[in-house]
Structures are given as C-alpha cells and as structure tokens.
Amino acid sequence: MKVLFATSEARPLVKTGGLADVSGALPAALREIGVDCRLLLPGYHAVIAGAGNQREIARLNDLPGFGEVRLLEARMPDTDVPVYIIDYPWHYQRDGGPYQDASGHDYPDNAWRFALLSRIAALLATPLSPLEWRPDVLHCNDWQTGLAPAYRHFIGGGAPTLMTIHNLAYQGIFPPDLVGPLGLPASSFQVEGVEYYGNLSFLKAGLYYADWISTVSPTYAEEIQTSPLGMGMEGLLASRRDRLTGILNGIDMADWNPSSDLHLPCEYSARAPSGKKRCKLALQQDLNLEIDNDTPLVGVISRLTYQKGIDWIVAIAERLVADGAQLAILGKGEAAIEQACLALAARHPGRVASVIGYDEGLSHRIEAGSDIFLMPSRFEPCGLNQMYSQRYGAVPVVFATGGLKDTVEDGVTGFVFTEPSVDGLWRAVQRALSLYHDKPAWRRLMQAGMQKDFSWEASANQYTWLYQLLVLAH
Numbered sequence: 001m002k003v004l005f006a007t008s009e010a011r012p013l014v015k016t017g018g019l020a021d022v023s024g025a026l027p028a029a030l031r032e033i034g035v036d037c038r039l040l041l042p043g044y045h046a047v048i049a050g051a052g053n054q055r056e057i058a059r060l061n062d063l064p065g066f067g068e069v070r071l072l073e074a075r076m077p078d079t080d081v082p083v084y085i086i087d088y089p090w091h092y093q094r095d096g097g098p099y100q101d102a103s104g105h106d107y108p109d110n111a112w113r114f115a116l117l118s119r120i121a122a123l124l125a126t127p128l129s130p131l132e133w134r135p136d137v138l139h140c141n142d143w144q145t146g147l148a149p150a151y152r153h154f155i156g157g158g159a160p161t162l163m164t165i166h167n168l169a170y171q172g173i174f175p176p177d178l179v180g181p182l183g184l185p186a187s188s189f190q191v192e193g194v195e196y197y198g199n200l201s202f203l204k205a206g207l208y209y210a211d212w213i214s215t216v217s218p219t220y221a222e223e224i225q226t227s228p229l230g231m232g233m234e235g236l237l238a239s240r241r242d243r244l245t246g247i248l249n250g251i252d253m254a255d256w257n258p259s260s261d262l263h264l265p266c267e268y269s270a271r272a273p274s275g276k277k278r279c280k281l282a283l284q285q286d287l288n289l290e291i292d293n294d295t296p297l298v299g300v301i302s303r304l305t306y307q308k309g310i311d312w313i314v315a316i317a318e319r320l321v322a323d324g325a326q327l328a329i330l331g332k333g334e335a336a337i338e339q340a341c342l343a344l345a346a347r348h349p350g351r352v353a354s355v356i357g358y359d360e361g362l363s364h365r366i367e368a369g370s371d372i373f374l375m376p377s378r379f380e381p382c383g384l385n386q387m388y389s390q391r392y393g394a395v396p397v398v399f400a401t402g403g404l405k406d407t408v409e410d411g412v413t414g415f416v417f418t419e420p421s422v423d424g425l426w427r428a429v430q431r432a433l434s435l436y437h438d439k440p441a442w443r444r445l446m447q448a449g450m451q452k453d454f455s456w457e458a459s460a461n462q463y464t465w466l467y468q469l470l471v472l473a474h
C-alpha cells in the first residue's frame with residue numbers, strides 16, 4: 001500500500017497546531033505497519049532548511065499560472081519518512097508563518113499557494129505524474145489540500161482520494177473569479193461542486209470530490225452532520241455520511257513521555273511519580289508563581305481563539321484564585337484574548353502567570369508541572385493536549401465535545417462537563433479542586449490517565465483498513 005500524505009504543516013519542520021503533530025507522527029506509524037506513506041509539503045524556509053538528504057527529482061514547467069516548479073525528495077528529521085517538497089520560493093519562502101505574515105495577516109495569495117500544493121498532490125496521484133513512485137491512495141488534510149480531490153477528479157484516472165477534516169472552522173474561502181485562473185472548470189462552480197454561498201471553498205471542493213471523508217474523532221464525525229458544528233457544510237456531510245469515518249488521533253508516545261522528556265527538569269512515571277512534584281516546584285519558580293506543592297496548579301496550553309473557550313477560563317479565574325489555586329497559561333492567538341490573559345496575570349502576581357508566545361519546551365513543562373489541565377473547547381475535532389495531560393498526570397477538565405468526549409473519561413481520568421457555559425466549567429473545576437485534596441482518590445485519577453495507551457498504532461490500523469477499502473472500491 002502506497003499513500004501520499006499531502007499536508008501544509010508537519011512536525012518537527014513547521015507547526016501551527018495539531019495538524020503538524022498528526023502529519024509528523026501518523027506517516028511514521030503507518031510505515032511501521034508496512035504502509036509506504038510519503039509526505040508532500042510546501043518548501044517553506046523551515047522545510048528547506050530542516051529536511052535531510054534533499055535531491056531534485058523533477059521540474060514541472062506546464063502548470064498554468066505558475067512558473068517552473070522544482071520537486072525535491074528528502075527525509076523527515078527523526079523519523080526518516082520520505083518527503084516530497086515543492087520548491088517554489090516565490091510562493092513559499094517567506095518571513096512569517098505558513099499561512100500568515102509576521103504581523104498575523106493571511107498572505108493575500110494563499111489561494112494560489114495552496115492551489116499549487118493541491119495541484120501537485122493530485123498530479124502525483126495520476127498517470128501524468130513525472131515520478132515513478134505512484135500512490136494507491138491520495139490522503140489530503142484540511143482546506144489547504146482541499147482542491148486536490150477536485151483536480152484529481154478532473155484530470156481523470158489515478159488514485160482514490162481521502163479528505164481528512166482536522167478543523168471545519170477553516171474552510172479556505174476565496175472569491176469566485178479565481179475558479180478559472182486556478183484551473184477549475186466553470187461547470188464545477190455550483191452547489192454540486194466547489195461553490196459555497198457564492199464563493200469558492202477549497203474545503204468544500206475536497207468534501208465534495210473526495211472518494212471518502214474522515215475526521216479526527218468519532219464524536220466530531222457525528223457532530224459535523226448537523227448545525228452548528230457543521231459550520232455550513234452539515235448538509236453535504238450528512239448526505240455523504242456513508243462515506244464519512246471518525247478515526248481518533250494518537251499522540252507521539254516517545255515525544256510525550258514524562259519518563260524520558262528532555263524538556264523536563266526531572267523524570268517521572270506512573271510507577272515512580274515523585275519527580276512530578278519537582279517539575280511542579282520548578283515550574284512555579286520559572287513562572288514566578290508562589291512556590292508551594294500543596295497549591296493546586298492549573299495549566300492551559302492553547303491557541304488563543306474562540307474555539308478553545310479561553311474566555312470561560314478568564315471568567316472563572318478570579319474564583320479559581322480565591323479558592324487557592326494557581327493558573328499557568330501558555331498561548332498565542334487573538335489579540336483581545338492575549339490581552340485578557342496578560343491582564344489576569346498582572347492582577348494576580350504569584351497566582352496567575354500568562355506567557356504569550358509559542359514555546360514547545362514550556363508546553364512540556366506545564367504538562368509536567370500542572371495538577372489540573374483546562375481545555376473547555378466549545379468544539380474540538382480531536383484535541384491533543386487533553387491526551388498529553390493524561391499522560392503527564394495533569395488531570396484534564398474538558399467540555400463534552402468531539403475528541404475531548406472520546407478521550408477523557410469523567411471521574412476516571414478527568415472531568416467532563418456537558419453544559420457549555422462559564423458555570424458548567426466552574427462546576428467541573430470545583431469537582432476537580434475538591435477531589436484534589438483527597439490524595440488517594442486523586443492519585444487513582446492521575447494513574448488511570450497516565451496508564452492509558454494513546455499510541456498511534458490503533459489509528460494507523462484503522463487508516464490502513466480505510467485505504468484498503470478505497471482501493472478495492474475504486
């Protein structure tokens with residue numbers, strides 16, 4: 001089984017969120033069970049600088065709208081997974097992030113940048129590919145690769161396509177007059193096609209033309225077939241429900257392992273948990289929180305967006321502090337939410353610490369140093385931090401949605417609340433805080449989470465079955 005995994009970010013080369021964790025880990029897990037999975041990535045600075053053993057394998061001169069595009073073959077650092085890199089500096093080698101410039105504005109030519117990624121993904125999956133290696137399945141991820149199933153459909157022939165939704169909130173919506181220039185037939189611009197409320201949607205294109213759709217948890221697969229979590233795509237998704245599967249993400253159990261984590265001041269495990277206390281004291285010191293092992297330390301690591309329910313956390317913060325807890329927030333995102341977090345820390349020195357920025361090492365140290373982890377997302381396709389938290393003995397408090405509901409067991413490995421409100425969150429936090437002082441009960445909760453198996457193996461097997469089904473049905 002050969003699979004081309006097309007994605008716009010992959011750890012450790014380039015990451016803005018969970019998609020990068022999945023793209024970094026799933027292909028490697030697939031290779032371990034015998035699937036020849038290879039990545040396709042845009043050649044951002046970080047990718048060109050970080051991928052090993054690069055060599056040119058093709059030059060593409062006849063892509064309408066683009067100049068000469070070079071295709072490189074290389075290896076992912078750490079895992080050695082083969083990666084095809086689209087070397088087109090004009091589109092990809094920029095100073096900012098993969099989607100936005102340094103000041104947080106979307107690049108104005110994102111439609112072109114990700115149409116190119118989609119186009120090459122499709123090309124490599126058809127008989128027109130310049131490469132000898134031809135995938136049996138083209139696996140696309142999120143809107144950035146959403147046009148690939150459409151291009152593959154219009155080229156005709158080639159591998160079946162799987163479109164994975166990591167987050168339906170990002171739909172890749174662009175003006176309708178790009179349809180022709182991007183090489184899509186005018187006839188595709190209709191409800192039964194790429195059109196979405198008068199615009200062109202890359203994600204809709206993927207959901208409409210892909211042979212199969214998957215998303216990253218069984219609960220989210222159900223939720224997106226109705227409003228509001230279908231975010232306008234619920235009709236299409238419900239009509240394709242017999243080709244829509246939820247496969248839960250795993251986590252990188254080697255990267256996120258408290259007994260061998262080089263980011264931590266000290267190691268610990270479910271069997272030998274005492275090091276967690278040292279991690280907590282070191283974190284309190286690092287973040288200028290009062291150093292006290294008996295104070296419950298509550299951690300948050302998140303993109304700071306509406307999705308993540310950070311405003312609910314801000315709303316309970318005063319009560320949390322009044323109840324004797326500490327709060328450590330690490331995040332980056334919308335300016336208003338960043339400001340609210342900073343203001344909280346300013347009001348409660350020694351009790352609340354807010355670090356605005358992206359810091360992988362600190363994210364590991366917060367998981368290790370926290371007693372409780374908050375993730376009250378309004379919706380969450382899968383979510384990774386609640387799994388990292390269980391593994392690190394930071395008992396998660398989550399809203400019952402998507403992958404949070406599928407991975408946290410209320411009263412067994414964490415606290416799950418069902419009323420989407422500040423009060424709902426607060427009641428769950430109160431349950432956590434009161435149990436925290438019952439040491440044996442708390443230890444049981446921590447241990448149960450730390451012993452859970454969140455490895456990629458089970459998911460990789462499910463993807464393999466799906467690939468086989470797609471090949472057989474094609």
Ligand code: ADP
Nearest residue numbers: 017018302303331357358359360363383384385
């Ligand atoms: P999403 O992809 O919606 O942001 P996930 O929970 O799936 O949510 O994945 C988020 C990933 O990004 C996790 O690996 C998390 O640790 C990481 N992360 C988020 N914000 C930060 C930050 N400010 N610093 C370091 N890591 C972060």
Ligand code: GLC
Nearest residue numbers: 018019166216380381382383
């Ligand atoms: C998205 C989702 C998150 C999921 C991640 C990886 O960013 O918001 O829930 O875990 O993709 O699939």
